Amino acid sequence: MMERFRMIRKDGKLNVESSSRGVRFSDLYHDLIALSWPRFTIWFGMVFFAINCIFGFIYFNIPAEQFDGLRHPSGWDRFLDSFFFSVQTLGTIGYGHVSPTGTLANFVVTLECYTGLFVVALMTGLIFSRFSKPHVKVVFSQNAVIKKFGDLPCLMFRIANERQNHITDASVKVHLVMDDPDTGYREFLELVLERSESPLFALSWTIAHDLDSHSPIARLGLSELKNRSAELIVSFRGVDANLSQEIRAKSSYTVDEILPDHDFVDVIERTASGAARLKMEDFHRVRPVSAPST
Numbered sequence: 001m002m003e004r005f006r007m008i009r010k011d012g013k014l015n016v017e018s019s020s021r022g023v024r025f026s027d028l029y030h031d032l033i034a035l036s037w038p039r040f041t042i043w044f045g046m047v048f049f050a051i052n053c054i055f056g057f058i059y060f061n062i063p064a065e066q067f068d069g070l071r072h073p074s075g076w077d078r079f080l081d082s083f084f085f086s087v088q089t090l091g092t093i094g095y096g097h098v099s100p101t102g103t104l105a106n107f108v109v110t111l112e113c114y115t116g117l118f119v120v121a122l123m124t125g126l127i128f129s130r131f132s133k134p135h136v137k138v139v140f141s142q143n144a145v146i147k148k149f150g151d152l153p154c155l156m157f158r159i160a161n162e163r164q165n166h167i168t169d170a171s172v173k174v175h176l177v178m179d180d181p182d183t184g185y186r187e188f189l190e191l192v193l194e195r196s197e198s199p200l201f202a203l204s205w206t207i208a209h210d211l212d213s214h215s216p217i218a219r220l221g222l223s224e225l226k227n228r229s230a231e232l233i234v235s236f237r238g239v240d241a242n243l244s245q246e247i248r249a250k251s252s253y254t255v256d257e258i259l260p261d262h263d264f265v266d267v268i269e270r271t272a273s274g275a276a277r278l279k280m281e282d283f284h285r286v287r288p289v290s291a292p293s294t
Helices: 025-034 037-061 075-090 103-132 216-227
Strands: 138-140 144-149 152-161 167-179 186-190 197-201 204-210 231-240 245-254 258-260 262-264 268-270 276-278 286-288
Touching: 025 103, 037 075, 037 103, 075 103, 138 245, 144 262, 152 231, 167 204, 167 216
Parallel strands: 144 258
Antiparallel strands: 138 152, 144 152, 152 204, 167 186, 167 197, 167 231, 231 245, 262 286, 268 276
């Protein structure tokens, strides 16, 4: 039996490590968009510092006669003057303390201004792209439950729109992923849901899969699924009506996170004004139910 693991973490992120780390210049845009905000800020700070160090070193090696206003003709203080002159040039600040007079110095300033156009445009575009990405506030219940309706058991979990804005054309897919003991590969089976689409998703939505004779979960049983490192991978998709953008969310459930003979606590209530209210404080709560006698 293969070592058990989960492909999708509860927060929807891949539980996968790659040997390819860091920012790759072959896929620069995607990698910079995917970076966390602290790492993104540090990465661009390093680029900004490196560019100014390079141009500062070039200015440092240009004869002092090519500039007006240099306070230090040589040494470390001259390099600092050159570095801060580069910062002012790249940022188009132009304090006027140091100014180029020679042809070579003006040529380097022109080259740095040209470089600055690319850096500012790239950083502005990336920051706009990062801010304009829709941030999903779809919450998945911590556990899935199995409850009998009559003689038919049903596997259920629920999702909620924590932001409580309008999400239209919502749909959910659930795949059972498990080890195939014959081949050793992972097997993917899509589960049939009682309702996989919703025209409007604003509060809570309980996703249900009947454990009938066609269900692979019913055929194998939870014990066998646990031996096969089974995992339920849930994929949500919808359209944010405010942004007119498609949003996606993922989560997963291992066999240990499926609770037989349990049900969810109700989280929808009516307010005095007649509106529906979602009680997020009870969203993850479950309660045991008595198994019907056989």
